[in-house]
Amino acid sequence: MPQQQSLFDTEPAPWEVDDAAEQLVATVVLSGVPAGEFDYVAPPGMVEGERSERRLEPGRRVRVPLGRGNRSVIGYCVALTHKSSGGRKLKPISGVLDRQPLLSPAMLRLTRWMADYYLCPWGQVLEAVVPAGVREQAGTRDVTLLSVPPEVALRINELKLPAKQLEALKILAASPKPLAAKQLAARAGCTMAPINELRKKGLLAESVERISGRSDDAAATYAREAPHELNPDQVAALAAIQESLQSAQHRTILIHGVTGSGKTEVYIQAIQQVVRFGRQAILLVPEISLTPQTVARFRARFDRVAVLHSHMSDVERHEHWRHISRGEVEVVVGARSAIFAPTSHLGLIVLDEEHETTFKQETAPRYHARDVALRRASDQNVPLVLASATPSLESWHRAKQGEYRLVEMPRRVLNLPMPAVRTIDLRNEIHGKQSRGAISRPLHRAMDAALRDGGQVILLLNRRGHSTHIQCPACGYAARCPACDLALTFHRHDSSAVCHYCDYHAAAPTSCPECKFHGIQFSGLGTQKLEAEVRARFPDHPCLRMDTDSMRGRGSHEKALATFREGGTRILLGTQMIAKGLDFPNVTLVGVVNADTALHFPDFRAAERTFQLVTQVAGRTGRGARGGQVLVQTFSPDAPAIVAAVRHDLAAFARQELPHREALGYPPFSSMVRIVIRGASDKASHALAEELARRLQECANGASPAVRVLGPSTAPMAKLRGDYRYQIQLHSVDGGLLRNVVRMATADLKAPEGINWIVDVDPLDMM
Ligand code: ADP
Ligand code: ZN
Numbered sequence: 001m002p003q004q005q006s007l008f009d010t011e012p013a014p015w016e017v018d019d020a021a022e023q024l025v026a027t028v029v030l031s032g033v034p035a036g037e038f039d040y041v042a043p044p045g046m047v048e049g050e051r052s053e054r055r056l057e058p059g060r061r062v063r064v065p066l067g068r069g070n071r072s073v074i075g076y077c078v079a080l081t082h083k084s085s086g087g088r089k090l091k092p093i094s095g096v097l098d099r100q101p102l103l104s105p106a107m108l109r110l111t112r113w114m115a116d117y118y119l120c121p122w123g124q125v126l127e128a129v130v131p132a133g134v135r136e137q138a139g140t141r142d143v144t145l146l147s148v149p150p151e152v153a154l155r156i157n158e159l160k161l162p163a164k165q166l167e168a169l170k171i172l173a174a175s176p177k178p179l180a181a182k183q184l185a186a187r188a189g190c191t192m193a194p195i196n197e198l199r200k201k202g203l204l205a206e207s208v209e210r211i212s213g214r215s216d217d218a219a220a221t222y223a224r225e226a227p228h229e230l231n232p233d234q235v236a237a238l239a240a241i242q243e244s245l246q247s248a249q250h251r252t253i254l255i256h257g258v259t260g261s262g263k264t265e266v267y268i269q270a271i272q273q274v275v276r277f278g279r280q281a282i283l284l285v286p287e288i289s290l291t292p293q294t295v296a297r298f299r300a301r302f303d304r305v306a307v308l309h310s311h312m313s314d315v316e317r318h319e320h321w322r323h324i325s326r327g328e329v330e331v332v333v334g335a336r337s338a339i340f341a342p343t344s345h346l347g348l349i350v351l352d353e354e355h356e357t358t359f360k361q362e363t364a365p366r367y368h369a370r371d372v373a374l375r376r377a378s379d380q381n382v383p384l385v386l387a388s389a390t391p392s393l394e395s396w397h398r399a400k401q402g403e404y405r406l407v408e409m410p411r412r413v414l415n416l417p418m419p420a421v422r423t424i425d426l427r428n429e430i431h432g433k434q435s436r437g438a439i440s441r442p443l444h445r446a447m448d449a450a451l452r453d454g455g456q457v458i459l460l461l462n463r464r465g466h467s468t469h470i471q472c473p474a475c476g477y478a479a480r481c482p483a484c485d486l487a488l489t490f491h492r493h494d495s496s497a498v499c500h501y502c503d504y505h506a507a508a509p510t511s512c513p514e515c516k517f518h519g520i521q522f523s524g525l526g527t528q529k530l531e532a533e534v535r536a537r538f539p540d541h542p543c544l545r546m547d548t549d550s551m552r553g554r555g556s557h558e559k560a561l562a563t564f565r566e567g568g569t570r571i572l573l574g575t576q577m578i579a580k581g582l583d584f585p586n587v588t589l590v591g592v593v594n595a596d597t598a599l600h601f602p603d604f605r606a607a608e609r610t611f612q613l614v615t616q617v618a619g620r621t622g623r624g625a626r627g628g629q630v631l632v633q634t635f636s637p638d639a640p641a642i643v644a645a646v647r648h649d650l651a652a653f654a655r656q657e658l659p660h661r662e663a664l665g666y667p668p669f670s671s672m673v674r675i676v677i678r679g680a681s682d683k684a685s686h687a688l689a690e691e692l693a694r695r696l697q698e699c700a701n702g703a704s705p706a707v708r709v710l711g712p713s714t715a716p717m718a719k720l721r722g723d724y725r726y727q728i729q730l731h732s733v734d735g736g737l738l739r740n741v742v743r744m745a746t747a748d749l750k751a752p753e754g755i756n757w758i759v760d761v762d763p764l765d766m767m
Contacts (some may be wrong), residue, residue, distance in 0.1 A: 021474050021612040022453045023049030025083050026056060026093055027679065028064055028075040035121035040064050041090045041189040042080060056080065056093060058108060061135070063094045078108055080197075089614040102130045104342060110376050117375075118741055119673075119759045121363045128365055129340045131759060132316025134321045145178035149205040155268030159203075159321045169203060178207060218248055225300040227269055233409045234262045240407050241270040243350070246385035252374060254354075254399040257409030258418060259619025260583070265413075267350045268301050270385065270632045273766070275330045277300065280346025284369055286356040287335040288577065292558055298333055308334030312553070323697040336361060337367045339376065346380050349373045354395060356387040357610055368394075368762060389619055390612040397668040406486070410623075419590070419622035421630040421646040426594075437533045438525050443591050443631050444537060451570055452540055455588030455626060459573035460617045461530050464547040465489035470497055472512035479509065490522045491549070502721045530593060538571065546574030579617040585624025591619055595634040595642055602716045603766040606664045607641040611653050665708065667762070671735030673742055674763040676715060676730040679755030682724040686712070688755050689726035695745040696728065703713035706756050707732040708742050717767045 024042040046056040051511050057064065060076050072094060103111065105125070111129055115122035132138075148156070159166065168188040172179060180185070181195050198204050206598050230238060237255055244251035258261040265379055271281040285294065290309050306320045306329040325342040332341040339349070351370055359369040370386065377384035386395055386404070398408035414417065426692070429440045438461070439447070447457050467490040470479035479488040481499035488497040490508050496635075511518045531545045544560055551557045557577075564572050565584060572578055598609045600677040614632055621628030633636045634642055645651035662669045677692065679685040689712035689761045700707035711728035717724055731739040742759060751757060 005450035008680065022082050022084050023090070025081055026062070026077050027079040027081070027088065028062060028093070029078050029122045029126065030064075030066070030075040031061070031071055031123050031127050032073065033121075033495040035123060037122070038064070038066075038075070039088075039090055041092045043092050046093060046096060053099045054096040057101060058105065058440060059103040061102065064099060064496075065091050065094060065754060073689050076103070076123070076536055078112070078122075079566060102627075104136060104344075104656045106380055107340070107342065108367065108377075109379060110340075110372070113375055113379075114365055114367055114372060116369055116372075117739070118365050118761050119742055125365045125557070129337075129339075130340050131314070131321065133316075133318040136314065138314035143180050144173060144209050144356075145180055145209050146177040146184060146199075147207070148173040148203070152203050162194070164188070164190050164195075165198055166668070168194050169198055175352045178209075188759055192570060193675045225297075227272070227301075228262070228265050230265070230269070230415075231262065231411075231413060233257075233411060234266050234413075237263070237266045238269055239408045240405055240459060241267070241348075241383055241385055243332070244405075245273065248381060250378040250381050251384065252377070252384045252398075252404040254391055254395050254404045255385060255390060255405060255407045255408075255409060256391050256396075256399075256650065257387065258412060259389045259616070260412040260623050261389075261409035262413040263409060264352070265298070266409075267352070267385055267387060270297070271331055271350070272301065274347035277347065278517065279345045280327065280330060280332065280343040281348040281350065282332045282334075282338060282341050283340055283350045283352065284334065284347065284359065284372075284373065285352045286358045288351065288358070288557075290333070291333060291561065293561075295333065295581075298331060300527060302331045302347055304328060304330045306332050306334075306341075308338045309334065310335060332381075339372050344374075346382055348382055348385070349377050352386065352387050354388045355390050355392040360762075364758070364762075366760050368764075369458070369548075371762065390650060391616045393654060393657060394668040396650065397658060404557070407661045416625075417622060417627060418648055419618055419628040419630050421618050421632060421648070423595075423642065423646060424631055424633045425637050426633050426635045430635075438453050438593050439533060439537065440633055441519075441691055442592075443633060445540065446589055446629065446631055447571075447591065450589040451538065451586065451628075456564070456567070456569075456584065457571045457580055457642070458587055458588045458617070458620055459529050459530065459534070459571065459591045460579055460613075461525065461573065461578070461593040462575050462613065463489075463524075463526045464500070464528070464549055464575055465498065465526035466492040466528035466532075469522070469523035470508060471521050471523065472517055472518065473521050475512060475515040477512050477514045483485040483719070483722040484717065486717065489526060494534075499715070501625075521732075525594065527574060531714075534571055534573060539742065541570040542568065543571040543573065544569040546572060547576050548575070548577070550574075551577070551720065558665045562608070576613060576617075579613060579620070582620055583623055584620065586626070587621045587623070588626050588628045590621045590628070590630045592617060592630070592632040595632050595645075596636055596639075599636060599639060599641065602767075604661070605764070606663070607639070607653075607657055611641040611645050611650075614642060615648060615650075618645065618648070670733050671738050672730045672762060673730045673738055674728075674760045674766070675742070675757055676711065676760070677726045677728070677757045678720070678723040678756065679752075680722060681754065684752050684755050685726055687726045688751055688757065689728065692745065692749060692757065695730050695749065696741060698732065699741045699744045700730070703732070703737055703741065705732060705737065706735050706739055715767065722740045 010342055026040050026042045028038050028040055046194050049217060060077055061074055062077050064075055104535050111125045112122055114125045156173055166466050168184060170191055171188050172184055185192055241254050255263050273282050285308060295307050306324055308320060320640050324332055325344055327344040336416055351373055354370055361367050373384055398404045404443055424440050450457050469492050471486055479497050480490055481504045484499055484501050484505055486501060491498050495508050509520055512520055527545055527547045534543050546560055563569050592614055595614050599606055618630040618655055621630060640656040675686050677689040693712045696709045700709050708731045712726045715725035715727040730738055
């Protein structure tokens with residue numbers, strides 16, 4: 001409901017009110033505060049003239065007066081309607097900013113839904129969806145174009161002008177198109193002076209036009225690649241997508257296919273079909289998968305691919321935006337935010353690795369690209385394809401309920417076998433005392449054998465740094481981050497103690513700061529320590545570490561992978577960075593150094609994450625003719641997540657896990673909202689958390705179906721970057737009702753200076 005603009009106005013004088021009058025009203029959403037929708041009169045001159053550059057229409061930004069002082073602010077026109085003034089005296093729009101709409105009607109609907117669903121102001125969503133480079137028209141500039149007005153052209157021969165000026169004027173009059181002053185000077189072979197004289201005399205007409213910057217589209221040519229002949233599983237998967245395409249009805253298709261089952265080939269062929277019908281497709285992949293290898297694969301199959309990644313300049317982003325909106329791009333490939341690509345004829349949306357948590361944005365608007373994609377696809381009546389070897393339990397559950405169509409691809413292409421996966425019980429290894437360090441004897445033997453056979457090895461350890469604990473054995477002192485109160489990790493190369501959450505750095509202590517004991521212990525295993533152990537055990541085989549510390553430089557990730565692919569490195573070790581979508585035929589052994597790192601997190605998805613991580617990294621081997629095996633070191637070989645991962649059995653894992661979720665009222669059986677209250681003052685943060693929980697409880701009272709309010713409690717990360725943190729969780733089977741409770745309870749909640757709260761709908765981050 002549009003708010004009354006009169007909230008900000010003084011009451012109109014009685015003679016200004018004309019109840020009956022219909023007028024054209026523009027609804028405007030401000031890009032800043034206050035949130036809400038405001039009505040303004042659209043002056044007739046702004047709406048008329050089909051081709052006017054500054055025409056007012058929904059999707060363009062406008063300048064409007066706000067409040068008593070008529071402060072000039074910027075907003076988005078979201079609707080134009082004829083309505084009666086209803087006794088209100090509306091202020092007029094001051095001006096239109098954009099030369100073309102930044103948002104189509106479909107994107108206006110989508111952003112409005114996001115604002116509603118994610119409990120955040122519409123204006124904030126709009127600002128997030130339209131890239132800054134597009135709003136500012138980065139890379140374009142205004143050029144003044146000159147022409148000769150008709151009345152001057154008619155009497156051009158009667159004019160008494162110096163020769164140079166007359167010459168320039170005649171050239172301009174003869175030109176079929178207006179010219180920039182510089183162009184005219186060049187054509188007339190004169191300086192700018194005669195042209196400026198003509199302008200001063202009023203003999204030239206001027207108009208302003210926006211000129212685009214240079215596109216750096218090097219238009220590299222890629223070798224064409226023919227489609228593969230599909231195997232029966234692929235044929236069935238493609239048929240499911242085609243069915244939806246042909247019926248022109250939205251359908252969500254979940255492809256659950258093991259790594260190497262040919263999922264990518266299937267959706268490439270589906271996209272080819274969409275493109276043949278003159279439509280466009282959006283393909284979302286996790287940022288980390290946007291490697292030159294993947295991009296090359298798409299460029300080899302499509303003529304016009306736009307790749308949107310996070311290292312793009314404003315100018316590049318703007319260029320892509322314009323090409324996409326003009327329909328000049330067949331396929332948009334990008335991370336999360338590519339879901340907002342302004343395709344003019346959308347035909348299909350694909351999310352690869354749909355379980356990836358990076359599809360969720362962790363700053364406002366805290367949207368999940370998968371859910372936004374679902375909304376966009378159903379609104380625009382196109383199919384949505386979700387693909388993964390380890391679908392999220394949310395998607396899996398919906399597929400099992402019949403909401404999505406489930407397509408299984410349980411076999412690898414070309415009948416390559418799935419790798420054999422075996423667990424190594426670290427409890428026995430420890431008791432045996434024969435093995436020292438992180439690599440157990442069975443893992444060492446398997447590495448040795450794989451390397452001797454000419455194969456390559458991948459080792460996963462999901463903790464960076466050298467030692468994860470810095471502790472004094474005499475008094476028990478443990479080094480903690482002053483801002484986050486979390487254990488600091490020892491980094492060997494510069495002997496520093498580092499907080500992995502806020503990047504706090506300090507020199508690692510050599511003696512205990514508390515009891516002065518000489519002999520601080522560095523314990524707990526990180527990738528740097530593992531690297532040292534691997535080098536000591538296998539001195540003859542080059543080894544490469546891949547984590548955020550070793551891969552800081554731009555392109556270092558690609559370089560490292562290329563070295564590994566070419567065989568220059570035989571052992572690749574690293575964090576989950578190496579578990580993602582890499583395809584190396586020569587890898588014959590994958591070792592998971594500690595499968596339990598994620599298992600005991602205070603997060604209801606801990607088991608699911610563990611299942612996904614182990615299954616994904618296991619998929620990195622056995623992709624070539626040599627086969628492959630996976631060894632998983634764990635202290636909990638009987639944990640359902642690990643047992644199921646060993647068998648590549650998502651269905652079994654889901655059968656175990658889903659009843660727990662249901663019993664505890666967690667997603668996918670309920671909707672969930674997490675509120676985090678944080679601030680530099682512990683007391684004030686806690687007080688606000690208490691107050692908010694009380695209001696939520698009050699609003700939730702008697703709600704049917706029930707809305708559960710849990711908390712406030714201290715967040716698992718009780719302190720972060722100097723802020724104390726409290727959380728409140730809300731659950732309900734009715735998401736709409738849940739959101740209403742939060743809306744009501746926070747409507748007039750005032751946070752004291754320095755304290756704030758964030759609302760996270762469908763949270764993934766539980767820390
Ligand atoms: P996924 O996306 O499931 O991991 P891909 O589509 O990437 O699987 O396929 C794995 C490999 O098999 C790729 O190198 C691909 O080119 C190849 N491939 C896919 N489908 C076929 C097919 N029908 N016949 C032969 N090779 C195929
Ligand atoms: Zn910190």
